[in-house]
Amino acid sequence: MSYYLTTAIxxxxxxxHIGHAYEAISADVMARFKRAQGEDVYFQTxxxxxxxxxxxxxxxxxxxxxxxxxxxxxxxxxxxxxxGVTYDRFIRTTDEDHHNxxxxxxxxxxxxGDLYLGRYExxxxxxxxxxxxxKELTQGEGGEKLSPEGTPVEWTVEETWFFKLSAxxxxxxxxxxxxxxxxxxxxxxxxxxxxxxxxxxxxxxSRTSFDWGVQVPGSPDxxxxxxxxxxxxxxxxxxxxxxxxxxxxxxxxxxxxxxxDIIRFHAVYWPAFLMSAGIALxxxxxxxxxxxxxxGVKMSKSLGNVVDPQVxxxxxxxxxxRYFLLREVTYGQxxxxxxxxxxxxxxxxxxxxxxxxAQRTLSMIHKNCxxxxxxxxxxxxxxxxxxxxxxxxxxxxxxxxDRWAFSQGIEAWMNAVYACNAYVDxxxxxxxxxxxxxxxxxxxxxxxxxxKPLAQAILPxxxxxxxxxxxxxxxxxxxAIDKPTPAFPRLELAxxxxx
Ligand code: MSP
Numbered sequence: 317m318s319y320y321l322t323t324a325i326x327x328x329x330x331x332x333h334i335g336h337a338y339e340a341i342s343a344d345v346m347a348r349f350k351r352a353q354g355e356d357v358y359f360q361t362x363x364x365x366x367x368x369x370x371x372x373x374x375x376x377x378x379x380x381x382x383x384x385x386x387x388x389x390x391x392x393x394x395x396x397x398x399x400g401v402t403y404d405r406f407i408r409t410t411d412e413d414h415h416n417x418x419x420x421x422x423x424x425x426x427x428x429g430d431l432y433l434g435r436y437e438x439x440x441x442x443x444x445x446x447x448x449x450x451k452e453l454t455q456g457e458g459g460e461k462l463s464p465e466g467t468p469v470e471w472t473v474e475e476t477w478f479f480k481l482s483a484x485x486x487x488x489x490x491x492x493x494x495x496x497x498x499x500x501x502x503x504x505x506x507x508x509x510x511x512x513x514x515x516x517x518x519x520x521x522s523r524t525s526f527d528w529g530v531q532v533p534g535s536p537d538x539x540x541x542x543x544x545x546x547x548x549x550x551x552x553x554x555x556x557x558x559x560x561x562x563x564x565x566x567x568x569x570x571x572x573x574x575x576x577d578i579i580r581f582h583a584v585y586w587p588a589f590l591m592s593a594g595i596a597l598x599x600x601x602x603x604x605x606x607x608x609x610x611x612g613v614k615m616s617k618s619l620g621n622v623v624d625p626q627v628x629x630x631x632x633x634x635x636x637x638r639y640f641l642l643r644e645v646t647y648g649q650x651x652x653x654x655x656x657x658x659x660x661x662x663x664x665x666x667x668x669x670x671x672x673x674a675q676r677t678l679s680m681i682h683k684n685c686x687x688x689x690x691x692x693x694x695x696x697x698x699x700x701x702x703x704x705x706x707x708x709x710x711x712x713x714x715x716x717x718d719r720w721a722f723s724q725g726i727e728a729w730m731n732a733v734y735a736c737n738a739y740v741d742x743x744x745x746x747x748x749x750x751x752x753x754x755x756x757x758x759x760x761x762x763x764x765x766x767x768k769p770l771a772q773a774i775l776p777x778x779x780x781x782x783x784x785x786x787x788x789x790x791x792x793x794x795x796a797i798d799k800p801t802p803a804f805p806r807l808e809l810a811x812x813x814x815x
């Protein structure tokens with residue numbers, strides 16, 4: 317079966333931060349997990365390079381928007397490489413095929429009679445690249461108007477093309493009601509339905525006050541509203557408008573993975589554009605929560621609490637960061653992350669429990685069994701352990717991952733690791749060495765047999781360490797092994813800068 321998974325494409329107006337890393341890592345874990353299950357995966361990520369925010373940032377830095385986009389986009393590509401993100405395409409909205417696709421969807425919406433010229437007068441947030449109704453705005457501390465996301469808004473008056481979003485109010489509600497999985501988690505679906513029921517107004521979909529964007533076909537003074545072209549990246553990447561084998565294989569997408577702040581664009585505007593253009597809708601939009609700084613406060617440049625994923629990897633390694641982010645926060649909810657929590661979690665679970673299980677099993681085999689992995693035992697406690705490990709690794713973890721419940725899946729897996737460690741302590745193979753070496757060999761063989769499904773199950777999350785264990789196990793029973801090397805070293809909390 318084919319499985320097309322996308323992340324949001326990030327604005328490359330600054331360096332990537334831990335929130336970007338979180339989305340890339342979780343999508344990558346899903347992509348690796350689905351591939352391991354034999355699915356034909358296409359995984360796309362990228363950068364969203366047009367719009368006023370990019371144009372303004374470039375001006376402040378004395379660069380052209382194209383220069384800024386290219387420089388910063390490279391940092392997002394580097395981040396993916398550092399984190400082991402196995403995307404199939406990294407799309408940039410400045411790519412030529414993307415301009416073609418954006419023009420094509422525009423023309424399809426126009427041909428359907430959904431675009432008309434008018435004048436927009438209303439509020440716009442450059443930071444969110446979003447139009448807001450007066451009734452949605454809140455007041456800042458100084459009495460200034462703010463968007464629902466807490467960003468500044470400005471009054472905008474402009475000649476513009478409008479999209480007849482109002483015509484899609486009922487079709488959208490019908491689609492959401494008929495497809496309960498379309499918007500996940502459920503709480504997000506309710507939020508979107510309330511927004512739509514509140515009434516949809518036609519949407520301004522072009523801008524005339526700047527020119528950094530995709531030109532509107534037939535209207536050289538207009539560039540498309542950045543979200544029109546940004547959302548279109550999802551179909552550009554699989555061959556729209558030409559169609560062909562890739563298109564037939566992967567569209568409609570299985571999941572658009574996004575953060576909760578951009579649900580409106582994905583679950584209201586995007587399906588309406590697609591309906592208008594006569595294109596099938598994605599099967600699911602899944603909105604994850606936000607990572608917060610220590611103490612649960614929002615990360616922001618002004619608070620100086622923005623975590624740089626590159627620094628985390630230098631300090632603690634890729635596996636540790638990937639494991640921590642998926643394990644620590646219940647997927648779909650917000651969660652605070654910090655270095656102390658990372659070190660505590662990774663040391664307790666990866667280093668002391670799973671890593672240590674692998675290391676002591678392999679060391680004892682290396683020292684005491686002529687360095688060859690023995691056969692597993694057949695006693696009821698041996699079989700019970702292997703049953704437990706198999707169920708957790710091949711049923712519980714996959715069932716949880718299938719519904720984006722990463723932390724729960726890892727927890728089920730961890731419980732099987734704990735069971736293995738309890739088994740080692742109860743069987744005490746070091747004592748059997750003198751009293752009953754045959755039984756010692758069976759115990760170590762049972763543990764080696766348990767390690768393999770455990771490592772395979774966790775491979776999408778911690779690819780480097782889990783692969784190292786699998787390599788060291790080789791063929792399993794009968795395999796001669798080398799002196800083992802620890803797959804998950806213990807971490808030390810890095811000293812604060814300047815200390
Ligand atoms: N360019 C738009 C998306 C267009 S998709 C067609 C955008 N870019 S962004 O750079 O602001 O955000 C990219 C993704 O990172 C979004 O899904 C957003 O929710 C996510 N995150 C940004 N900050 C985050 C956290 N603090 N925590 C988790 N995810 C966060 O929006």
